[in-house]
Amino acid sequence: MIAMVHFKITDKMCQELKNHLHNGDGLEALAFVVCGRLNHEGDNWLLAHEVFLMPYEKCSRNVDYVSWKTEHIEHLLEKAKDKGFAIVKVHSHFITNSDFSELDDVSDSSFFEAVYGWSDSELPHASILMYPDGSMMGRTIQSDMSFAAIPKITVVGDSIRSFTNCFQIESVGKEFIRNQQAFGEKTTKILRGLKVGVVGCSGTGSPVIEQLVRLGVGTIVLVDADLIEHKNLNRIVGSTSADAEAKRLKIEAIKKHIERMGLGTKVIIFPTLIQESREAIDTLASCDIIFGCVDSVEGRFYLNLISTYYLVPLIDVGVKLVADGEGGIDSINGNIHYVNPGSKTLLERGVFTQEQLTAESLRRMSPQEYEKRKAYFDNLDVESPAVVSVNMTFAAFAVNEMLARFHPFRYRDNSRFANTCINLSDWDINTQVVRESKSKSALRDIGVGNLEPQMELYVSEETV
Template identity: 45%
Template sequence: MDFQLKISGEHYNSLKNHLLPNDKKESIAIALCGRHIDEDCQCLFVHEVILIPYEDCQVRENDLIQWSTNKIIPFFKRLTNTDFGILKIHSHPLGLRSFSEQDDFSDKELFDSVYGWSNTGNPHASAIMMPDGEIIGRYIFSDLHFEPISKISIAGDRLLYFGGNSDDYSKPEFALRTIQTFGDTTYQKLKGLKIAVVGCSGTGSPVIEQLVRLGVGELILVDPDIVEFKNLNRIINSKYTDAKKRKPKVEAIANAIEEIGLGTKIKVFQKNLFDDIATLKAILKSDGVFGCMDSVDGRFLLNQLCSFYLLPYFDLGVKLEADGEGGINQIVASVHYVQPLKSSLLTRNLFDMNDVRASSQYRKNPEEFLELKKNAYIKNVNVNSPAVISINMTIASHAINDFLNRIHPYKVEEPNEYASSTIDITEGYIINGKEETYEVDHYLAKRAGRGDMTPFIEMPELSK
């Protein structure tokens, strides 16, 4: 069983500022967590945080803290009506990278009370923040025994992954350039990551190719379509025989990855996101998502899923404007990095809810959609505008470089300067957008880290 903890960048920064004050004494906070449980994985997602004021602690030393639980009674009361989890997190200013005997005692005392309030026997968690911001943790079960957390993930301006590295610390020859550029630590982290790519055609296939060559440990590939002859000009590694056999795109790409032979594990789903909840549950267990789709409703769904389950989301898009005479006036491509508790694709005005409804109508009933569009009952939505391979590869590389910069910052400006990046290929310039320039999506912010619930991510269509 794999035990994980996920935290948004916003909550991580708040915890870090509180838990590591200048006085270098232990501090503490409590989080209410959503959860996901299946047969091979349990994960807690930080949903709300209470920072225990320093003045409310009876004792605060550099190796000891004693505090009152009065401020977290509201969290306890919510346990009686939901399946939320509780995370206790405190600091070790002296840098002890393990739980002390005092920690064992205080955890058992606290969580014995927690289980008294809880209406389920599902586990809770305790964690320690080190002076450098690293977090280690453990799950605590109803019999008060502990199990270590294997990976703790932070989805913020930076992508932080504590634990979860591959047990294989070898440095194969194909990885030496990656290590030289981004460091051995980054390469080891990449080997321990599971990345989902939704849409495996024009932009998706070059994204996949780069992730494989960088040594990412596991890929989840999602695409409902088959390889057609018209796709051969832009799907990396697709072959004439794939189109002739009408092979699923995910299968064709998976076969190519296996032939490359660099060790990346693959799970494929020849599914539409709206048709198979098992696919969505596979994605939510990943460490990050690349959305490489044209469909507005699919991008809306991914944004919502990544908020509920605290996943970093890279949204790739290409826009072609025709001149009406068989040519192109403008070619623009963009990467939007979306993180929990911040802006969304909606608040960045990439589309609105009318676009989402129109895209959904096209997916469910293309014939009716075209009739409604003809009669101006529905807003025009671009449902099929593939770009050529050179454009797709440009924006795919741009997205991967942003992903790497968030794991191992190498650019002059901080990662928060690149919430969006638009390349105007016809004009030859790049415009970057800061996160602070975009409006927070308050609807999703209230649901960040909510985890499992009914209906699934508050979309009744997915629960049918």
């Protein structure tokens, strides 16, 4: 059985390809994309890491064919061999939705035979057609030179676009008819085909999950290591006193609640911290989008790494409710950050500091050393108030943020809403534009996939 292959690329890279391949001269052009890999449960993701635009003068170009010499991309083949990367060939077609030609078949067979000759791996590579509107269609080339359609191509940027081939989403059930009336059949089917990760399933995570299920999302991945306590019952949807008495895992109680709804959402659970589970990281990396609903600085850091390495857009939800100590409230604030690969990281945005990350990591990995140095860290152990109406408000903003990325419904461009700040004390909503990251490591590591240069897993004081 041939594995499912999903090709993902950033919007910036996609625009580079379009400008080069469709420059207006009416002749086919060529480019290559070096891709990191994710191999998970038998399926493969090809993750755009680096784009190489083949110079026009190094090709023989015609209206329906382009040829070149492999020697011009030997540096890419060397990199693919050394790093285990995939090679994706991309060339222009001028008739939208036109298929690969017989000349393309001959060209791909000849080229990818050479690619496999350079490689020590039999994992798939791919060939993609790009049309004038920027849409794409592709196929994988296996080591036996057989072709298979790529079911899904995703472009991740301020908006999230997908192109599907030979891939049908199941029909929408009657439970979601009114969702369809608002967002249309296409978006409702997109939601049914999504795999969405939620890390942190309590205050904001629980109402995020509730909305995702009732919107008809097909698969939800839940990550949370905590047990239900009586103090959680004021804000975890579907939780009961019996759950608290039995000390059930939050995600087990939530999964049971989802199953009682009977709306067809598949639930995958991980009772762990993401930074301590290889399986949880791989499963989140295979998601179409992730919600970070954690107070943990370390959790946010790891989610940002997953977003960068695996081209998974991230929505980070932060809530700060400050009590005045006299039974009142000083301030109620929330921040929704949309992070896509190449945009400023959460660290760059000031969501947390390097000092906070160091302190939290030390507390988890070496509690004794943390206690010795605790005086140097600020209020890491202080719990904040939590109120269901506040959490639900910010959770709703976060879910609507996701909907806007797949179905841009706002009057202004999505680039203007990378950070939404809500101050309920002043009843004020502000949005901010977030520019490209200036972090050399973040930009260098886009789409590296399983290389994961900074993603070490630690449990206690031992590296796994």
